[in-house]
Structure formats: structure tokens, C-alpha cells
């Protein structure tokens with residue numbers, strides 16, 4: 015990647031020179047948003063516009079791939095334009111979450127890869143899918159927490175048995191720390207709670223910490239889905255955890271008078287974007303593998319105004335308002 019001013023000028027000249035050849039280069043600039051930062055040039059805490067500069071290899075006007083990309087900051091006070099360093103991108107304070115790692119999609123290239131993959135699949139003439147699965151899964155067993163069920167777990171993720179902090183109930187925690195954040199889910203068995211509203215109320219408060227901001231005091235209105243043939247209630251919400259954008263999708267259901275809560279949690283935007291696919295895959299994989307034994311005296315329903323009404327057969331899609 016060209017670094018110095020002279021090198022950059024030379025790069026731009028090269029781009030212009032070959033812009034009209036069938037196989038050519040083109041540069042585009044895209045404003046991604048803005049945030050507040052102390053400007054290295056004028057020294058003021060000023061609004062910085064974030065601009066992505068991308069150079070594509072093109073066949074005529076068809077973008078084949080990105081050869082150069084750079085995230086720049088343009089100071090709205092002094093006009094200074096510079097390459098955004100990693101620390102600057104991370105220090106940038108934006109109103110709607112982080113933009114320092116936005117995905118720069120080389121759209122034409124993706125289309126070309128898809129075409130090539132489809133072509134290859136046709137040529138191979140076998141029933142394999144064109145796209146390789148990005149994630150391998152295994153079937154996890156609920157027996158470590160006394161739960162007669164099974165569910166899918168991504169290969170290579172941490173798999174531990176923990177205790178729920180509010181109720182002490184046993185939980186299986188499946189998670190991975192990613193380069194930027196966190197993605198994971200826990201499966202809790204609650205032998206003494208058989209109300210969807212109570213399960214959500216208790217476990218939403220379970221996740222609250224002094225590091226969270228914008229965290230709900232009561233669960234948001236639940237939507238209804240079906241998990242392993244039983245009605246399930248889903249409550250989803252966004253919040254900040256230690257200033258990082260975070261999201262929880264909590265799913266409660268009752269099987270043979272025993273409550274279950276599956277809590278999906280993502281930390282950072284890239285992980286939040288992966289959360290719907292994760293929850294979709296895990297929830298559709300849940301199977302009951304035997305009969306359950308409820309505690310002899312289920313706890314009374316929480317005396318709260320929060321109510322949930324989900325019945326068998328409801329199949330509305332998971333609500334994922336952001």
C-alpha cells in the first residue's frame with residue numbers, strides 16, 4: 015500500500031493512465047460517517063469525517079477486486095486529510111456504534127466468485143453446494159446440566175458448564191472470543207420456573223452489570239416462535255457493554271414443566287451481524303431426547319406487570335429490530 019505523499023501521487027497517476035484500458039483501475043471515495051477525535055494536525059477535539067478510498071481492478075466497468083483500500087479521516091475543523099491509524103479508528107466516538115471496521119465490499123468480485131463457484135459446481139456435475147460451509151457444527155448434549163435435550167455447537171468454540179448468577183441453575187456456555195469482540199450463547203435449565211415471563215425477567219436481570227449502559231430494567235416485549243415443538247418467547251435488545259455495542263437475544267421455553275433459557279450475546283458490530291445466523295441455526299437444532307423432571311414445587315410466577323403469551327404452533331419469525 016503506497017505510504018508516502020510522492021508514492022501516492024504516482025499511484026494516482028498510474029490509475030488515471032490505465033483507466034481506459036479494458037482491464038483498468040478505478041478509485042472511488044465513500045463517506046462512511048463521522049465521529050469525534052482529537053485531530054493530530056490542529057490539536058482540537060473536532061468532528062472527523064471517515065472516508066474510504068478504494069481502488070478496484072476493473073474489466074471495462076465491471077469491478078473484479080480491490081487492490082488498495084484506505085480509511086481516511088478528514089478533520090471538519092482544519093480540513094486535514096490523513097490515513098486513519100488503528101488507534102485513531104478505535105478512539106473515534108460515533109453516535110451509532112463503531113465504524114472503524116466497516117466491511118468494504120468488492121461487489122463485482124463477489125459476483126464473479128459466485129459465478130465461478132456456480133460454474134465449477136455445474137462442471138463437477140455433482141450434488142455438492144457451491145459455497146463451502148463457513149462453520150462446522152457438532153451436536154452438544156444437555157446431560158452436563160441434567161437437560162434431556164441436544165443442540166448444535168460450533169466446532170472449536172469454548173464449551174463450559176457454569177452456574178447462572180441469579181438462580182444458581184446450571185448452564186452450558188458456548189462461546190468464542192473473536193479478534194474484536196465476543197459471540198456466544200448459554201443454555202440454562204430452570205427446574206423450578208415454568209413461566210415464560212418469569213424466565214425472561216429473571217435472566218434479563220442476570221446479564222445486567224455495572225459496565226452496561228442502556229440496558230433494559232424489564233425485558234422488552236417478546237415475540238413468539240416454536241422451539242423443538244414447544245412455544246418459545248424471544249426478547250431482544252441492544253445496549254453498550256464497557257462502551258462496546260452489544261446485543262442479547264433471549265429465548266425462553268418450557269418443556270414438561272421445566273423452564274429453559276437460551277441467551278445469545280454478541281459484543282461489537284461484526285459479531286452482532288453474525289448473531290441472527292447463529293441463533294437461527296442453534297434454535298432450529300434443539301431436540302428433546304427424553305423426559306424431564308421438574309422440581310416438586312415450581313416457584314411462583316414473578317409478581318411483575320411483564321407478561322408473555324405464546325401458544326403452541328406460533329411461528330412468527332424472530333423479531334430483530336435494531
Ligand SMILES: [Zn+2]
Pocket residue numbers: 053054055056057058060089090091092093094
Ligand atoms: Zn484538525
